[in-house]
Amino acid sequence: MSEPAAPAIDYRIDGYWMREWHGPATVRVTPESITVLSDTATADNPTVDAPTADARTTDAPTAATRHLPGVLLPGFRDSHVHLGLIEPRTLIAGGLAAVDDLGGDPARLIQWADDDEVSALRYAGAFITAPGGYPSTRAWAATLSVCEVATPEQAITVVAEQVAAGATLVKVTLNTDDGPVISDATLTAIVEYAHSRGCEVVAHVQGKGQALRAFTAGVDRLAHSPWSERLDDSLIEQMVKPNPRFLGGRHSWISTLDIHGYGQRGSEFETASDNLRRFHHAGGIVHYGTDMGNGDLPPGLNQRELTALQDAGVRNDALLRALCLPGFGSTVSHLPTVPDVDTDLAEWLMTATVVTARELMRTQ
Ligand SMILES: [Zn+2]
Known part of the structure; x- marks a missing residue:
């Protein structure tokens, strides 16, 4: 230097x-x-x-x-990884110039963000969930970081702590398949406070109605293409419209199709792909992301995720837009x-x- x-x-x-x-x-x-x-x-x-x-x-x-x-x-960016569950220094060799960590211990993330041998990093810090909510009961959550919040005030305090630790994204979970979820009032408080700090809110949505809840509350990104239900065309039409209440003016989705079967495509893969196909076709913004660290995924660019995106109609320039930095x-x-x-x-x-x-x- x-x-x-x-x-x-x-x-x-x-x-x-x-x-x-x-x-x-x-x-x-x-x-x-x-x-x-x-x-x-x-x-x-x-x-x-x-x-x-x-x-x-x-x-x-x-x-x-x-x-x-x-x-x-x-450079290529994977918009959904968990560095705490993988070896972060392998990702550059795997073809990734940049990654977004969507749930991990901020004390470790801040070190990886300074490490030249790790892909350029943006991160959310802790998962924010309801008391006893997903993923607080998962074994792997112990090695990451989960903050359980019961009130809007607690939620704002937790978001402020993540921002103080360098977070520029906020991760919330809304998973009714796996325990309680935060209230609409808490979710709205998180979104409003995060936006006031310049942070996009990313939600894990799982269970019927949770994608609609997240979108209605102003969540900027879905961490996964929704797979619990087929979303109505009318909801998708709303989701793709420019809307000033989202940071950057648009709601968007992260793909993560390959987590459904790791190549053995089943009904959840098909539902997620069908939702993503219609979201993309209607003009929605799609980000390439794999949820790396979750299951048997390669430590780098994932050809199966790219192929699944193509199969869902995200092809040619659209595929490169989903993958590449600006x-x-x-x-x-x-x-x-x-x-x-x-x-x-x-x-x-x-x-x-x-x-x-x-x-x-x-x-x-
Ligand atoms: Zn994840």
Whole structure:
């Protein structure tokens, strides 16, 4: 960090994806950033290809320009993990540049957030639930962190504690299959207070009517595609509409389809997929997420989750939007081959490597 500023290095690449596909381009790498070199192919105007389209064939490489075969995508994020139940330092090798932890001990999460060997981390801290509610009775909850709250006042205190410990998300559970759930008054107090602190509220909903309850109370994200019941089209229509009472103006869902059977698709998988298919088709915002730590899931990008998303209609640009960070920043995904129309994206995405700007500087 204390070294003098290193010179920028330019790489020619065969293509990149940012909101949509772009052809060959040049990217400029500094120790802190990776930027597409183009006046026009920016986030504001993504329709114009980078100007160095024929650099591969006509330009002799300069001392500072190398060809990096393949394409770059923004880093991949798994929007639902539990680092306390896995080995957090394996995730970068598994292709994940970023993760959202949706339930864990804030004292440990704050350390992982500072660890360069762990994917970029946002976290919720403790699960917030009713006294005796899910997941307080689960064996694995002992290694994470669960706060049982009986009143709105207690709930606000607990949220404030998580925010003080670095949380930028809030996780609540509404699971009537597995014990009592917090009241509407407590849920509303959590949402209002969390929003006043700039935190999105994410809910585990399980049991009939809980998705509607969460949505009605202003919960920003569902931690899972609902699987307890088929949601009415009319509810889904409401859920996908822009609405200022959600932080960021939209309600959204995290996919987690593969937790239902880990490849052995059953009725809960089908219900969740059907809900997600209709939510996506109606224009809903979907985030790739696996609930990693919960059951037999790979420590990294999960091809079965990607395939399940595709099977639910979340394909092509929509699949990449669900998976990718908004921009390049200092970390990108590098894939060694250029996909064509016949490429199965789920399979192709598994060839991604997380690459940092500093690594690209070093390989010179
Ligand atoms: Zn979870």
